[in-house]
Amino acid sequence: MKGSDSVISETTLVPLSPKDAACFRDVCRAAGYTQTKLHETFEFLVPPPSDRLPPALLASLGPCESPFDVLARLFFLGVPVDADVAGTLLPTAIVQSCLQSGLVSQDESKLCPAATLVPVDDLLFAADLQRTDYLDNDLFVPTLCDAALHLNAVAIHNRGGKTLDLCSGFALHGITASGRSESVVASDLNPRAAEFARFNAALNGCENVRAVTGDLFSAVAGERFDTILANPPFIISPSAVTTYRYSPFELDGFIKIMFAAVPEHLEEGGTFQTICEWVELEGQDWQDRLRSWFAGSGCDVWVLSANRQFPSTYARSVLSQSIDDESELSTQQQQWEQYLRQRGVAAIQGGFIFLRRRRGNNWFDFTELTKPVREPIGDAIAQGFASRDIVFGSDGDDRLLSSRLAVADGLRQVETSHWKDFRWKRDSIVLHLDKGLPVTIGIDGYIRTLIEQFDASRNVQQCLDLFSKEIGLPIETGRKKGLDVVRSMLKNGILVAMPK
Structure with a gap:
């Protein structure tokens, strides 16, 4: 372990009482200590490393003049605040709660943060200070990160039942x-994670949360859940140097082991949702490779690929998060590239993988995300499962043909044309789905005409027949060609099934 170990291991938070927790939440809310205001103020969604704060940011920090200033500097930026100033701007009871709980310590005239405390929606979450010299410490409990925010955005909001945060x-x-x-x-392998989980449950008034310690599912052996959400260590590197960031097995072996254990911990109809990375191997179709992982699992599987990087780009992107020296960065990057090249890695993909336990003939599907996920889309993910049940149903096309579909809310069309020979000539038609699953696809005029038929008043067969008549196709030809388009539009969310 590194020299920062003693600092991390001594950071133990004492859960607040229900009264003190409610008071703390009220003060943060009144101060405007929110995701939105933090982003507007600092242009960060997640706390930056406090030991690598941009010089321009440090130079821009004026005197603390509001409760927000105190909270943001202590718990988002991780910098000390004058104790007298904090005492003037914050209620005395809140300062005492911070000291007694261990969120801050007092060093002469300064209040020094011992943890981050970040708002997510209406909740507050404590974790270790964000410092680059903590990153490779196996006791480190990291604060909010992009991966956690992304998984939170795509999570299906199942109601009721048992939930596992893996x-x-x-x-x-x-x-x-x-x-x-x-x-x-x-559940987490790191015992300090359970301490933070208990603190955060108390801070947010959540009495139904149980924190346990164990590797993968070992702490919940024999238990089944209706919802499992997992943000596992998935970064692919030559060696596993942490328990929270890097995969502890070669390449993507850890997530493969995780997926193999999922079905026995899901209730019928239960969902598993994760963000992770996997490799493309030279000469092997990556979809076929992933499909083989889930054969016979008893689960439907939906893979959403969000990014693809070549080994050189991937290595530099990961290493630059904790290495400033260009010479060291270059040396490490070469070692990573060699490791990946020797194992036949052509690229590394990242995204989301969803499983749903279901009896019957299970399906496997893939979607490439063409735009970043910016807003919560859990309802769209749930709708995506329902749409795929129609497309891949065991009753062939009968269910699809009898379904009533409508164009999704938030669909936007962008058409470009150029002037030639005294008239406009169309160059392209692009559809953008701005609500739900982010989609951008190019279509032609025929597909646009087909989409226009779906207003939920007719079933798919009737819409295809109207489309065929409108463009002058034989009915059978229109049905055959149009059905392929409908399947695609239903899967990507352009069309949605209406309740019967």
Whole structure:
């Protein structure tokens, strides 16, 4: 372990009483200590490393003049604040709660943060200070990161039942789900993660959260859940140097082991949702490779690929998060590239993988995300499962042909044309779905005409017949060609099934 170990291991938070927790939340809310205001003020969605704060940011910090200033500097930026100033701007009881709980310590005239405390929606979450010299410490409990935010954005909001937050860290996903779950278990290999999970459950008034310690599913052996959310260690590297960031097995072996264990911990109809990375191997179709992982699992599987990087780009992107020296960065990058090249890695993909336990003939599907996920789309993911049940149903096309579909809310069309020979000539038609699953696809005039038929008043067969008549195709030809388009539009969310 590194020299920062003693600092991390001594950071133990004492959960607040219900009264003090409610008071703390009220003060943060009144101060405007929110995701939105933090982003507007600092242009960061997640806390930056406090030992690598941009010089321009440090130079821009004026005197603390509001409760927001105090909270943001202590718990988002991780910098000390004058104790007298904090005492003037914050209620005395809140300062005392911070000291007694261990969120801050007092060093002469300064209040020094001992943890981050970040808002997510209406909740607050404590974790270790964000410092680059903590990153490779196996006791480190990291604060909010992009991967956690992305998984939170795509999470299906199942109501009721039991929820498992696997590889939970500070329990973002479990506590977020606690209000709609009968019970929640937060499980992590790091014992300090359980301490933060208990603190955060108390801070947010969540009484149905149980924090446990164990590797993968070992702490919940024999238990089944209706919802499992997992943000596992998935970064692919030559060696596993942490328990929260890097995959502890070669390449993507860890997530393969995780997926193999999922079905026995899901209730019928239960969902598993994760963000992760996997490799493309030279000469092997990556979809076929992933499909083989889930053969015979008893689960439907939906893979959403969000990014693809070549080994050189991937290595530099990961290493630059903790290495400033260009010479060291270059040396490490070469070692990573050699490791990946020797194992036949052509590229590394990242995204989301969803499983749903279901009896019957299970399906496997893939979607490439063409735009970043910016807003919560859990309802669209749930709708995507329902749409695929229609497309891949065991009753062939009968269910699809009898379904009533409508164009999704938030669909936008962009058409470009150029002037030639005294008239406009169309160059392209592009559809953008701005609500739900982010989609951008190019279509032609025929497909646009087909989409226009779907207003939920007719079933698919009737819409295809109207389309065929409108463009002058034989009915059977129109049905055959149009059905392929309908399947695609239903899967990507352009069309949605209406309740019967």
